[in-house]
Amino acid sequence: MNDQLVAIQADALARIQAASSVDELTAIGQEVLGKRSDLVGLRKQLGGLDEATRKAAGEALNATTQAIKAAMADREGGLAGAERTARYEAERLDLTEVVDPPSVGHLHIVTQTWQALEDIFVGMGYGVAEGPEIETDWYNFEALNIPDSHPARSMWDTLWVDTDDADGHPMLLRTHTSNVQIHVMQAQEPPIYVVAPGRTYRRDTTDATHLPVFHQIEGLVVDKGITMADLAGTIQAFTQAYFGQEFESRLRPSYFPFTEPSAEFDIRPPGGDWLELGGCGMVHPNVFRHVGIDPEEWTGFAFGFGIDRLAKVRYAVDDLREFVTSDVRFLEQF
Numbered sequence: 001m002n003d004q005l006v007a008i009q010a011d012a013l014a015r016i017q018a019a020s021s022v023d024e025l026t027a028i029g030q031e032v033l034g035k036r037s038d039l040v041g042l043r044k045q046l047g048g049l050d051e052a053t054r055k056a057a058g059e060a061l062n063a064t065t066q067a068i069k070a071a072m073a074d075r076e077g078g079l080a081g082a083e084r085t086a087r088y089e090a091e092r093l094d095l096t097e098v099v100d101p102p103s104v105g106h107l108h109i110v111t112q113t114w115q116a117l118e119d120i121f122v123g124m125g126y127g128v129a130e131g132p133e134i135e136t137d138w139y140n141f142e143a144l145n146i147p148d149s150h151p152a153r154s155m156w157d158t159l160w161v162d163t164d165d166a167d168g169h170p171m172l173l174r175t176h177t178s179n180v181q182i183h184v185m186q187a188q189e190p191p192i193y194v195v196a197p198g199r200t201y202r203r204d205t206t207d208a209t210h211l212p213v214f215h216q217i218e219g220l221v222v223d224k225g226i227t228m229a230d231l232a233g234t235i236q237a238f239t240q241a242y243f244g245q246e247f248e249s250r251l252r253p254s255y256f257p258f259t260e261p262s263a264e265f266d267i268r269p270p271g272g273d274w275l276e277l278g279g280c281g282m283v284h285p286n287v288f289r290h291v292g293i294d295p296e297e298w299t300g301f302a303f304g305f306g307i308d309r310l311a312k313v314r315y316a317v318d319d320l321r322e323f324v325t326s327d328v329r330f331l332e333q334f
């Protein structure tokens, strides 16, 4: 048996030494030490030997088994270390390498403008309000002193929705953010200082200064003793905060059914043309009456500017349609 053990051990140690991976080593271990191995076969023969021989043979068998196990453990440590080193090497990142950061995109120019406008008015102490884009004609027109069949309705080419609300009011896509004035005055008592930016819709023919879906920011102030001078001062403060000192602005007398007096607000970049940005005026007493505010006690002003038009002037964009063509070469510039 001794000769056999010497041969088994020599063969096993040679194979263990030659193993090139932990997996291969494990397989060799199975063959050399497992249930069907020669070693286990020899152990079964021990029972047939006389006591003295059995003891010596048992010790020799154990010594061989231990020698093989020790060689296995030793080789496994070496192989695992080598495999780990190879993996680390493969996964190594050169942190000194200069790589362009992946492009993650940014907010659309109109969203940036929307947020900048909100920031300016919040800085002036205004709150921010929201209102529905799908609206009843009561909020969009009637409560704003534009009764059904009033000629002023033709100022806004309306996109109607083919349904009525629960009370039978016709529904539409709001033509301006002025509907939010009514929602705000119904929900809170004066004094009120809010802006309401949002999306608006009109059946306008698309051109360089008109989109069918565009954005406005509404402003509403209701307090005691508010005058047209407060409105003019607010618009001037806003213009200088947003565009800078070199832009000119002007108020032109105009007409809106929900303000009296009314004005249009134009702006001109250095060396450029006047562009109409929005309408404004003193809140009409009939509007106050619709929402249960006493016009003898409270006065206020309102304004509504086109956000897309503001962005167009501020960033010197020729054509509003650029904003909606999703051309990355255009959008990346802002």
Ligand code: FA5
Pocket (backbone or CB within 6 Å): 175, 176, 177, 178, 202, 204, 209, 210, 211, 212, 213, 214, 215, 216, 256, 259, 262, 276, 277, 278, 279, 280, 281, 302, 303, 304, 305, 306, 307, 308, 309, 320
């Ligand atoms: C209004 O919509 C009034 N609600 C504004 C207002 C509010 C007046 C509060 C008084 C008090 P107007 O129809 O002029 O007004 O539109 C306001 C601005 O929205 C315009 O000056 C323009 O900047 C922008 N605008 C209007 N139509 C379009 C369009 N099709 N595409 C892009 N911008 C538009």
